[in-house]
Amino acid sequence: MMSIDLNCDVGESSDPAQLAMEERILDQVTSVSIACGVHAGSPDLMWRLVRLAHGRGVAVGAHPGFPDPEGGGRREIPATAKEVETLIVNQIAALAGVAALVGSQLRHVKPHGALYNQAAKDWDLARAIARGVAAVDRRLVLFGLADSHLIRAAQERGMACAAEAFADRAYQADGTLVPRDRSGAVITDQQVVVARVLRLVQEGKVQSGDGRDLTLRPQTICVHGDTPGADHLVTLIRRALDGAGVVVRAEAAGGNG
Numbered sequence: 001m002m003s004i005d006l007n008c009d010v011g012e013s014s015d016p017a018q019l020a021m022e023e024r025i026l027d028q029v030t031s032v033s034i035a036c037g038v039h040a041g042s043p044d045l046m047w048r049l050v051r052l053a054h055g056r057g058v059a060v061g062a063h064p065g066f067p068d069p070e071g072g073g074r075r076e077i078p079a080t081a082k083e084v085e086t087l088i089v090n091q092i093a094a095l096a097g098v099a100a101l102v103g104s105q106l107r108h109v110k111p112h113g114a115l116y117n118q119a120a121k122d123w124d125l126a127r128a129i130a131r132g133v134a135a136v137d138r139r140l141v142l143f144g145l146a147d148s149h150l151i152r153a154a155q156e157r158g159m160a161c162a163a164e165a166f167a168d169r170a171y172q173a174d175g176t177l178v179p180r181d182r183s184g185a186v187i188t189d190q191q192v193v194v195a196r197v198l199r200l201v202q203e204g205k206v207q208s209g210d211g212r213d214l215t216l217r218p219q220t221i222c223v224h225g226d227t228p229g230a231d232h233l234v235t236l237i238r239r240a241l242d243g244a245g246v247v248v249r250a251e252a253a254g255g256n257g
Contacts, residue, residue: 002246004201005162005220005253006238007031007143009063009112011049012040012072012226019048024231026052028238030250031059031220033110033143036091039065039073046098054104059250061143064091065112073113074180081128084115088132096136107250108162109133110143111150120148120176127153134159141254146216147175162253165218167197167237168227171208175216178209186224190233194240197221201246220253 010022011034026032034049035041053060064087065073079087088109096106111119111129119126126149133142134157144150146163154161168187170178178185187193200206204217223234241248 002201002244003249003252004218004241004246005030005059005250006234006241006248007033007061007110007164007220007222007253008225008230008234009033009035009110009222010225011035011045011063014042014045018226021231022049022225023052025223025225025234026056026058028231028234029058029223030248031061031108031253033061033063033108033112034095035063035065035112036095038067038087038091039069039112043094043098046095047101050095050099050104051102054099054102059107060095060099060104061108061110061141062092062095062106063110063112064088065115068114073115076114076118081124084125084128085132085135087115088129089135092133092136092140106137106140108141108143108253110164116145116150117177119150119153120145123149123153126150127156130154130157130159143220143253145176146218160254162219163217164220164222164253165200165206165216167221167223168193168233169224171206171214173208173210173212173214175208175214184209186227188228190229190236193233194236197237198240198244201241202244 066077130153141160142154
């Protein structure tokens with residue numbers, strides 16, 4: 001029987017409308033990655049979202065990023081491997097401490113934005129992230145772009161990892177994401193997104209912008225929490241997966257990627 005984890009990045013805004021939408025999203029997903037107060041977020045937001053996720057049985061993960069609140073963590077920042085390793089350790093530890101307050105614990109780590117995209121192509125950065133995660137807790141699952149250096153860095157260290165694909169992001173021919181500043185980077189047609197997710201789960205494939213079929217075989221699918229209408233989109237995706245007989249569960253994201 002096919003299974004998949006459905007995840008969402010949250011905790012990047014204190015806007016009441018965004019928080020209300022994220023609470024609705026939590027009713028549909030099986031994992032959430034929570035901003036750790038560096039590229040976005042705050043201790044109060046972390047506590048609120050960990051508590052809500054824990055109460056719903058949703059797996060909690062850290063979403064560490066570059067110290068770039070002005071750019072939302074989506075700008076590349078020069079950093080040494082040691083600086084990145086320290087960034088990762090500090091942010092995971094911060095969220096793990098908050099989780100302990102509500103009797104929860106972390107299950108995974110997913111880097112954010114530029115950090116995630118750079119690590120997909122940069123061996124030194126990918127290895128620094130894997131070292132940082134392992135230093136905190138080797139049992140944590142490292143989420144990374146399918147078929148990327150980040151996945152390979154986790155495998156190299158014998159860590160659990162999960163190959164990730166994106167429901168609402170366009171892909172380039174090399175399997176990386178189309179940069180957000182380019183036209184068409186975010187797919188807004190919800191029916192197209194749902195069809196892409198079903199194909200990713202059932203066939204392990206997605207079409208790139210130039211029409212090529214990419215083989216990704218994801219273990220977890222991401223819907224961005226800041227996508228307009230994300231709550232409705234994730235509901236449509238969950239309904240389609242359930243209807244296709246796919247088991248949606250956090251444990252699907254725990255193999256070797």
